Amino acid sequence: FERELQLTRGALQIIHRLGFGVSIATKSDMITRDVDIIKEIAKHSPVLIKTTITTADDELCQKIEPQAPVSSDRFKAIREMSQQGIFAGVLLMPVLSFIEDNVENIEEIIRLAHENGARFIYPAFGVTLRQNQRDWYYQKLDELFPAVKEKYIKTYGNAYECRSPHAAELWELFQGKCGEFGILYKMDEIIAAY
Secondary structure (H helix, E strand, O other): OHHHHOHHHHHHHHHHHHOOOEEEEEOOHHHHHHHHHHHHHHHHOOEEEEEEOOOOOHHHHHHHOOOOOOHHHHHHHHHHHHHOOOOEEEEEOOOOOOOOOOHHHHHHHHHHHHHOOOOEEEEOOEEEOOHHHHHHHHHHHHHHOOOHHHHHHHHHOOOOEEEOOOHHHHHHHHHHHHHHHOOEOOHHHHHHHO
């Protein structure tokens, strides 16, 4: 629908005409289509492009987000936006417990973010589940990752916030690697920078 109707582009044109800035959160690499109008907005107001990426592995990405572009295409979009002078980075959330919350995945996302010019990564190591979401999520776990649902039930029960059991370890690694590459990750620093 977006390719045909270009509703996002139309909204960006109105935002530009009225002199507002824009913050966009997306999983789509189609954001690059509108880089011309985004650059125009950036001449007069703040612009922030946040691309959700939770796995560095395209095969896993296709499995958990079958209707969205794969992670490598999203990284390419970040690179294109960054090369055009747009303040772009990664929303590293939700990081799914027992599926994506491992050192190798987080390290690879940070490395790829750096290589593709991401200015920031904003993380959440875990997921939130309301009751109706939980039912759907557990059904998908049964379909795609047999045995993981039992880990969720045992670890979280009916909790709304399902923080990764590895969150502390991942946060320490994350801070170190982002510092090494000069990638922002604290919200106040991201806001100040863009």
